[in-house]
Amino acid sequence: MKNFIKIKTVVVALLTISLASCTKKLDLTPKYGLNTVSIYQDPANYIHVLAKIYAGFNLSGNKGPAGQPDLGGIDEGFSSYVRVLWNLQELPTDESKCAWSDPGIPDLNTMTWSADNSFVKAMYYRIYFQVALCNEFIRESSDDKLNSRGFSDTDVSNIKQYRNEARFLRALSYYHELDLFGTGPFVDEKDEPGSYFPPQISRVDLFNYVESELLAIEGLMTAAKQNGYARADRAAVDALLAKLYLNAGIYTGSARWNDCITYCNKINPAGYALDSNYKWLFLADNNKSTEVIFPITSDGLYTQSYGCTTFLVHAPIGGTMPAAAYGVNGGWAGLRATKGFVNAFNNDTLDGRWLFYTAGQNLEITDITKFTDGYAVSKFRNVRRDGSKGSDNSGNYADTDYPMFRLADVYLMYAEATLRGGNGDMGLAVGYINQLRERAYGNTTANITAADLNLTFILNERARELQWECTRRTDLVRFGLFTGGTYLWPFKGGDPNGIAVGDYLNLYPLPSADLAANTNLHQNPGY
Numbered sequence: 001m002k003n004f005i006k007i008k009t010v011v012v013a014l015l016t017i018s019l020a021s022c023t024k025k026l027d028l029t030p031k032y033g034l035n036t037v038s039i040y041q042d043p044a045n046y047i048h049v050l051a052k053i054y055a056g057f058n059l060s061g062n063k064g065p066a067g068q069p070d071l072g073g074i075d076e077g078f079s080s081y082v083r084v085l086w087n088l089q090e091l092p093t094d095e096s097k098c099a100w101s102d103p104g105i106p107d108l109n110t111m112t113w114s115a116d117n118s119f120v121k122a123m124y125y126r127i128y129f130q131v132a133l134c135n136e137f138i139r140e141s142s143d144d145k146l147n148s149r150g151f152s153d154t155d156v157s158n159i160k161q162y163r164n165e166a167r168f169l170r171a172l173s174y175y176h177e178l179d180l181f182g183t184g185p186f187v188d189e190k191d192e193p194g195s196y197f198p199p200q201i202s203r204v205d206l207f208n209y210v211e212s213e214l215l216a217i218e219g220l221m222t223a224a225k226q227n228g229y230a231r232a233d234r235a236a237v238d239a240l241l242a243k244l245y246l247n248a249g250i251y252t253g254s255a256r257w258n259d260c261i262t263y264c265n266k267i268n269p270a271g272y273a274l275d276s277n278y279k280w281l282f283l284a285d286n287n288k289s290t291e292v293i294f295p296i297t298s299d300g301l302y303t304q305s306y307g308c309t310t311f312l313v314h315a316p317i318g319g320t321m322p323a324a325a326y327g328v329n330g331g332w333a334g335l336r337a338t339k340g341f342v343n344a345f346n347n348d349t350l351d352g353r354w355l356f357y358t359a360g361q362n363l364e365i366t367d368i369t370k371f372t373d374g375y376a377v378s379k380f381r382n383v384r385r386d387g388s389k390g391s392d393n394s395g396n397y398a399d400t401d402y403p404m405f406r407l408a409d410v411y412l413m414y415a416e417a418t419l420r421g422g423n424g425d426m427g428l429a430v431g432y433i434n435q436l437r438e439r440a441y442g443n444t445t446a447n448i449t450a451a452d453l454n455l456t457f458i459l460n461e462r463a464r465e466l467q468w469e470c471t472r473r474t475d476l477v478r479f480g481l482f483t484g485g486t487y488l489w490p491f492k493g494g495d496p497n498g499i500a501v502g503d504y505l506n507l508y509p510l511p512s513a514d515l516a517a518n519t520n521l522h523q524n525p526g527y
Contacts, residue, residue, distance in 0.1 A: 040140045043155035050162045053133045053169055054230070056126075057081045057296045058308040058402075065306045070129055074122045078102070080307020081130070082296055082402050082470075084123040088180055088508065089470040093482070094340030094489035096468065098315075099333060099371045109368055110494035111501050115509035115527050123180060124511050127173045131187065134170035138163055138189040164217045168232040171213045172240060172404075178206045178251055179474055182507045185518060197518045207244070207251045214241050224270035229287060229297075230401065236294040238266045239405040246413050250478055250506075257422030264414040264424075267293065272407045278352050278439055281406065284327060284391075284399035285384040291408065295401035300382070300392025309400040312380040312468065318371035320360040327382030329395030336374030339363050340489030340498075344463040352440040353464045355379045365490045379468055408436055408465050416458045426450050436465055455479065477506050502526060 039045050060080045061069035069076040078084070090096045091108040098105050104118035113120055139145075141163040146156050170188075177184050183206065185198035201209070214237050221227075224235035242263040248256035273290045275281055281289055287297075298309045317323050317331025337356065342363060345354055357376035365373040382390040382398040390399035411432035418424030427450070434447040448457070459479050462471065476482035485500030492498035504526025515521050 036136075036140065040145070041149060043149075043151045043159060046137075046141065046159045046162050049137055050166060053130065053137060053166060054297075055303065056130050056133060057404075058298060058303050059305050060307055064304040071122060071125050074118050075102075077306035078119070079122050079126065080305050080311070081126045082309075083307035083311045084119050084126055085176065086312070086468075086470055087119050088123050089473045090468060092492075092505075093472040093476060094338045094492075095463065095472045096335050096337060096341075096377075097365060097368055097374060097491060098335055099318075099369050101369060106368075110491050111505055112494055113508070115512040115515070115523065120508050121511040121513070123176075123508070124184070124514070127177050128185070128187075130173040131170055134166045134173070135187060135189045135191070137166045138170070139192070141166075142189070161220075161222065164220045165227075165232045167213055167217050168221070168237055168240075171210050174206060174210050174213075175240060175244060178203065178210060179247065180508050181510060182206075182251075182524060184510060185514070185521060197520050200521050204252050207248070211241070211244060214244070224267075224272075230295050232294060235267050235270045235272070236405060238263045238270075239293050239410060242267070242410060242413050243405075246417060247474060247478055255420070257417040257420050260413055260417040261422045261424040264410050264417070267407070267410050268414075274407060274435055274439055276439065279355075279381075280385055281403060282380045282400060283384055284382050284389070286401050286403070288385075289403075289406075291406050292401070292403045293405040293407065293410075295403055297401050298398050300390045300397040300399045304392075304397045308398075308402050309380050309382075310396070310398045312402070313382050313398045313400065316377050316380075319357075319376065321357055321376060321378070323395075325381075325383075326378070327389040327395065328398070333371040335377065336361070336365070336371065337377050338365060338374060338490045340487075341463060341467070342375055344460045348446075350441060351446070351464065352442065353467065355467075366496065368491060377468060403469065409469075409471070411436060412458065412462050412465060415453065416455075416462075419453060419455065419458060426453075429453065433461065436461070440464070482506055 039049070056070070058080060060076045061067060066076055069079065071079045087105070087108055091098055091105070092111045097109050104120070107113040107117050108119060141159050146159060151159070182203040183200055186201035186206070187198045191198065218234060218237045221232065221234040221237055224233050227233040242260050245256040245260035245263065248254060248259070272293060275289050275291045280286060281291060286292065287295070296308060297303065313326055313328055314330070315332045315334040316336070317326055317328070318333030321331060323330045342356065345351055348354065355378050357378045360372055361375050362373050363375060367373050380400055382400055389395070392399070414424055415429035415433055418426055418429040430448060430450050430453055433453065434444070437446045437448065438444055440446070459475060462475050473482060481487040483501050483503045483505050488498030490496060490498055493501040504524070507524045509524050509527035510521060515523060
């Protein structure tokens with residue numbers, strides 16, 4: 001079994017969102033049972049609270065896939081953090097379309113969403129649920145509170161490290177807010193739950209906050225690969241900083257290519273190495289990977305939800321695809337690729353990242369609700385390297401961890417930032433790309449030279465290497481292709497052939513309900 005933080009939900013009911021709370025008396029203490037005071041008096045409980053924060057990226061509630069959901073207003077199976085993040089990052093792009101007609105999905109397929117789209121709302125509230133969990137933990141683990149509780153020096157040291165991890169996890173969620181919404185209400189540990197409306201933060205200020213938090217904790221984090229499995233360390237911080245700087249021109253109007261390169265360079269000597277087989281990265285025992293920097297863990301017995309990789313294994317299976325080969329009991333016949341993404345491979349089936357299932361599938365999508373229209377993608381599997389299935393004998397839930405950050409992305413970020421004018425070494429950039437291609441082809445036949453390295457190549461190589469890993473929308477925005485009409489793919493803007501769409505769609509709207517509840521908030525332009 002994987003060595004990851006097991007979840008003990010001792011304080012879940014106490015950790016709730018308070019973006020706009022009531023005006024009733026708020027200084028009451030529960031007279032019995034678990035409460036914030038009693039939980040944080042025991043140093044052994046802090047790791048369990050931290051576990052809930054980590055688990056919030058996968059689990060949708062406190063009783064498996066159904067029962068006591070974290071969020072209301074959306075089917076719990078749909079509301080897992082990684083699942084809604086994936087839908088917002090992939091369904092509007094050329095990389096995927098979904099055959100289902102559940103409310104909100106058709107709008108993402110066709111880039112016709114509104115401020116009331118259920119998945120847009122779920123992502124927004126999932127982000128702020130995570131922020132609230134982190135704020136509570138950081139507040140209760142402050143130096144003053146730890147000193148007042150009479151803990152041992154060892155306990156205090158451990159809890160301070162947990163606090164650094166919580167700050168990273170909060171920065172990660174605020175990064176997703178920055179990327180997807182640009183702006184929103186801002187709260188941190190100094191803002192205790194109460195009767196007030198949080199102010200709206202600008203995109204530039206949110207960028208600066210995320211940057212400052214990551215820089216503040218970088219030197220305090222456990223060294224790379226020295227923390228427990230799937231817990232954040234210094235390399236995770238550096239990877240997030242590199243991604244932040246890669247997109248700084250979009251977020252702030254000022255490019256930061258040199259800074260992106262700096263943080264890529266910090267990761268490269270940290271002991272990570274490309275896995276020798278690309279497919280191993282997406283199997284049930286990918287916890288053995290030498291490449292993954294920060295995963296979101298899944299375990300078929302201990303983290304049961306219909307999100308994360310359980311979703312990414314089941315949802316792309318349909319048609320004539322044999323579910324047993326993927327280690328599960330059946331397919332959900334939802335996700336496929338468009339020909340725009342398939343074309344990124346230039347019909348090169350020798351590329352080991354060509355993971356399309358084509359038998360019985362049409363390249364063209366004429367009916368978006370028909371699973372066999374569009375090539376299927378057989379990337380995530382609930383089987384191990386030796387061919388054995390995951391730990392859940394029922395075949396319902398996957399063991400496969402989700403790679404939030406991995407070394408291949410670092411190599412690609414370094415190459416792009418160098419190509420765009422950063423102070424990297426072009427020879428090293430080409431070498432990084434060729435390492436990816438040698439793995440993909442099993443030899444050097446597809447290696448490139450510096451003359452081959454241009455922005456179109458980088459964008460396509462990112463699509464090939466990072467397919468279905470929640471990068472495509474962000475990449476297309478950075479390249480100026482997500483909106484407008486320069487690059488079209490099936491059902492962009494709702495047209496089967498694709499049409500130009502407005503630039504306002506580069507950001508998602510703030511939910512209408514939050515705008516109504518908090519008069520400090522203003523909607524993103526265009527909605």
